[in-house]
Amino acid sequence: MKSPGILPGLFLFKAKINAGDYKMKKVTRVAIQGIKASFHEEAAFKFFGNDIKTVECNSFKQTCEVLEAREVDYVVMAIENSIAGSLLPNYTLIREYNFAVTGEVYLPIQLHLMALPGVKLEDVKYVTSHPIAIRQCIDFFDEFPHLKVVESVDTAACAKKIRDEQLTDTVAIANTLAAELYGLNIIERRIESNKKNYTRFLILQNDKTEDLTEINKSSICFQVGNHVGALSKVLNIFAEQNVNLSKIQSMPVLGKRSEYYFYVDMEWTESEKYDIAIRKALKYTVNFNIMGEYLKNDIV
Structure with a gap:
């Protein structure tokens, strides 16, 4: 006869295992x-x-x-x-x-020209891909003026459409993964204009991470007043603290003439100087927002 205390213990033990499995x-x-x-x-x-x-x-x-x-x-x-x-x-x-x-x-970004097995480039009438991918291959298509360019929302979707609809007059620009997944042959490799693309x-x-122990890069956004030297003053603050501005991008504020958002990526080696620069910049900007702080990862 089993002890009455064993069964509840078993259930508790199994519950712990199941919770662990879920995690x-x-x-x-x-x-x-x-x-x-x-x-x-x-x-x-x-x-x-x-x-x-x-x-x-x-x-x-x-x-x-x-x-x-x-x-x-x-x-x-x-x-x-x-x-x-x-x-x-x-x-x-x-x-x-x-x-x-x-x-x-x-x-x-390595862009390849792909088609159904057996299709040759001289038989093709259309080339389809995402507009940015097409723009990156413009030099290649200068040699084939007869090809009609058809823009789409996604490179891989173009490859899938060729497979699904068995299009023998169309080639897609996409990556190796797409060719393998959708069963297409690569008929021209590396057609991008710049091989260092x-x-x-x-x-x-959704939420900023609390673990900020390893950060050396951030993306911020701000506005400055529309007067001489306003932006320069802010940028000089970061230069004085030896914080490198790796990118600056401006965009107009919708509906407000001569007002801009400035998106800036910055890198640093001393976090204390980055903190000082941020505090000083706050005095000369409006709508200042640190969009994120993270670990630099620029290995291509």
């Missing part, structure tokens, strides 16, 4: 613009590793909506490309949703 099985959810095998998913894998769940979104705004609703833990968002430049609307999204920038990742992505989350 172990919890997977990081990351929203990406585009579908699987897009450059955004590739960037997510590079930053977080492959053991994540990527959530496909049709637009950058939708990635923000699912993050705000806490349906995902992070968003990976492209912010600039070495050929096409900054994605200006994304700066506005980050500021308006008040997300925290908690990291960055640089991804080398890369895109920088920001890692966003």
Whole structure:
């Protein structure tokens, strides 16, 4: 006959195991613009590793909506490309949703021309991809003026459409992941104009992290008065404290002539001097916002 005390103890022991299993099985959810095998998913894998769940979104705004609703833990968002430049609307999204920038990742962009097996370039009439990807390959297409360019919302989606609809007159510009996932042949490799092409992505989350032990880079946003030397005064404050400004991007304030938001990325080696510079800059700016402080990660 079993002791009456054993059974409750067993249940308690099993409950503890199940709770532990739940924690172990919890997977990081990351929203990406585009579908699987897009450059955004590739960037997510590079930053977080492959053991994540990527959530496909049709637009950058939708990635923000699912993050705000806490349906995902992070968003990976492209912010600039070495050929096409900054994605200006994304700066506005980050500021308006008040997300925290908690990291960055640089991804080398290698663009390939792909088609269904057996299709040759001389038989093709259309080339399709994201407009930024197309812009990065403009030199290649100067040699093929007969090709009609069709813009789409996502590089990988173009590859998927060719597979799904069995399009024999169309090629897509996308990455190796897309060719492998959707069963396409790469008929021309590395067609991007600049072989040192890369895109920088920001890692966003709802709340600023409390663990700030390892930071040496930040992204801030502010406005200054419209008078001579206003911006220069602020920038000189950071120079005096040996804080390097790695990027400055301006955007007009909607509906207000001659007013601008300034988005600045900065790096430092001494956190005390960074703190001093921030405190001093606050006196000469308005709508000052530290969008995020994080560890520099510029390895391409």
